[in-house]
Amino acid sequence: MTQDKKITKIQELVYEMKVGDVMQKNVITVSSQTPMNKLREILRENRISGTPVIDRGKLVGIISLEDFIKWLADREQDCVIGDKMTRDVRTFYDDEPLVQAVSKFEQSGFGRFPVINRQDGKPLGIVTKRDIIEGLLKKMEIDYHEEEIHRYRASHIFEDIVADETALLLQYDVMGHDFKRAGESASRLKATLRRLGLHPQIIRRVTIATYEAEMNLIIYTDGGKILVRVEPADILVEVMDSGPGIADVKKVLQPGYSTAPEWVRDLGFGAGMGLNNIQKCADKMDFTSVVGKGTSLKIYISSRNGGASEIKRNS
Amino acid sequence: MKLKEIVNKLNLIVKSAGGNLDREVTGGYASDLMSDVIANGQEGNIWITLQIHQNIAAVASMKDLVGVILVNRREPEAETITKAEEENIPIMVTDLPAFELVGKLYQLGITGTK
Amino acid sequence: MNLRNIKEILEAEVILGADFLHKNIEMACGADLMSDVLTSAKTGALLLTGLINPQVVRTAEMAELGAICFVRGKQPGQETIELAGSKNIPLLGTSLPMFESCGRLYQKGLIGCSEKLEV
Numbered sequence: 026m027t028q029d030k031k032i033t034k035i036q037e038l039v040y041e042m043k044v045g046d047v048m049q050k051n052v053i054t055v056s057s058q059t060p061m062n063k064l065r066e067i068l069r070e071n072r073i074s075g076t077p078v079i080d081r082g083k084l085v086g087i088i089s090l091e092d093f094i095k096w097l098a099d100r101e102q103d104c105v106i107g108d109k110m111t112r113d114v115r116t117f118y119d120d121e122p123l124v125q126a127v128s129k130f131e132q133s134g135f136g137r138f139p140v141i142n143r144q145d146g147k148p149l150g151i152v153t154k155r156d157i158i159e160g161l162l163k164k165m166e167i168d169y170h171e172e173e174i175h176r177y178r179a180s181h182i183f184e185d186i187v188a189d190e191t192a193l194l195l196q197y198d199v200m201g202h203d204f205k206r207a208g209e210s211a212s213r214l215k216a217t218l219r220r221l222g223l224h225p226q227i228i229r230r231v232t233i234a235t236y237e238a239e240m241n242l243i244i245y246t247d248g249g250k251i252l253v254r255v256e257p258a259d260i261l262v263e264v265m266d267s268g269p270g271i272a273d274v275k276k277v278l279q280p281g282y283s284t285a286p287e288w289v290r291d292l293g294f295g296a297g298m299g300l301n302n303i304q305k306c307a308d309k310m311d312f313t314s315v316v317g318k319g320t321s322l323k324i325y326i327s328s329r330n331g332g333a334s335e336i337k338r339n340s
Numbered sequence: 341m342k343l344k345e346i347v348n349k350l351n352l353i354v355k356s357a358g359g360n361l362d363r364e365v366t367g368g369y370a371s372d373l374m375s376d377v378i379a380n381g382q383e384g385n386i387w388i389t390l391q392i393h394q395n396i397a398a399v400a401s402m403k404d405l406v407g408v409i410l411v412n413r414r415e416p417e418a419e420t421i422t423k424a425e426e427e428n429i430p431i432m433v434t435d436l437p438a439f440e441l442v443g444k445l446y447q448l449g450i451t452g453t454k
Numbered sequence: 455m456n457l458r459n460i461k462e463i464l465e466a467e468v469i470l471g472a473d474f475l476h477k478n479i480e481m482a483c484g485a486d487l488m489s490d491v492l493t494s495a496k497t498g499a500l501l502l503t504g505l506i507n508p509q510v511v512r513t514a515e516m517a518e519l520g521a522i523c524f525v526r527g528k529q530p531g532q533e534t535i536e537l538a539g540s541k542n543i544p545l546l547g548t549s550l551p552m553f554e555s556c557g558r559l560y561q562k563g564l565i566g567c568s569e570k571l572e573v
Binding site for chain 2: 483484485487490494504526552553556558561565569
């Protein structure tokens, strides 16, 4: 699957990048009046296998090493490049996406295309297949490097901030009865905590507790929000809804106690273990509820005292 | 194999109907879904589950199962024990998770296919 | 043991992740209650379950499980498969019941999530 992702990245770049991004500028050019016997020198000195022919700032043709070899083989009299060049030159515009250029290379079988400005037709450079490949590779390397920096920055954010106390506040909104998206908030939180470089065991405890709380919001309430306060060593997950509230808080904390209907049980939830699971993941949990007002659940998870500790087993 | 031997070999704690451990266990069924056990549980099966509410006693009785083993340190609710005594269904508990308990039953020769 | 071994032992089909059959699996847990799986299953474990809804995949994501095998011949829907695809979680399916699946794997040396790995 990682392979698929890389392919997608290249596909993305092929559409995103333009011919102008990968072409060689500062191209060596010749005029149509340059003699053929000078061409070998020009090609060899510049280590190129072909070059555009420019007269008075306009592209009039293209001459390649193959043309030169053919001329040599025919043992003809010396003549000017203008006599031997390909006049019907196929060109690219500098704003053409690479994907079009690639398909033109495939169709034509040509090794190089001059690049011109779309408006005034002025020659801007030349592009070969090699330039396209190099350009793509370079861009991928830059993107990769930027992602690395990005990741590094995120995971060192707390060190970079200068303050007596630092906390990041994240909010996730949960819609009630929205089973299609159940678990999305916990999933997004998990990805964020990973980026922040928190200890995997802490991330696991926070995500599992948040997931259970999110399921509760979806199953039993009309929705609510999950506020997560991330400090370098402590995490507080606050889950709030605006009703209906719970009459007997003690009872819902009993393992196995549940008011969930059968269809919720069919989802694998509602067996009366959610709050116990949250308790198992948490270092401390506060749970308050007022009927008609709503429920508030605070989950503290700390990495201070052997934070890498695992989820508690039933006692 | 008789239920009594299984209780002894796997150190199960009997929570109800301790006088009804002489039945022969002919197979095992592991499920936490009531409707699934109602549909697929076989007479003579020992049932392995995480469910602890009183419906398990009713389902076990209805399907003529030999008994129910609650796994992962789950304790039956008081109503469940009352109901199980009424129906004379042995309920047992273990610290083991379902996977391990089933594994050990399998090694004793209890299988899950007819 | 790897996923390929598990597939063979359970006579299972690969629903998703044919490229991941070399993935190593050391532990398993069997449950139809996701709340139980969340806290008792260990990272990297195989989950055997009779449930096929997307929440099973979510649970595997949160608890960082290695793979899911659906038992009792249950076929997951497109939504479940797509979510698993996006989370890189391989899916197997067997027609065997839960009891037989757990028994066979335990017999072949897979351990449960409460046991210690021998190093």
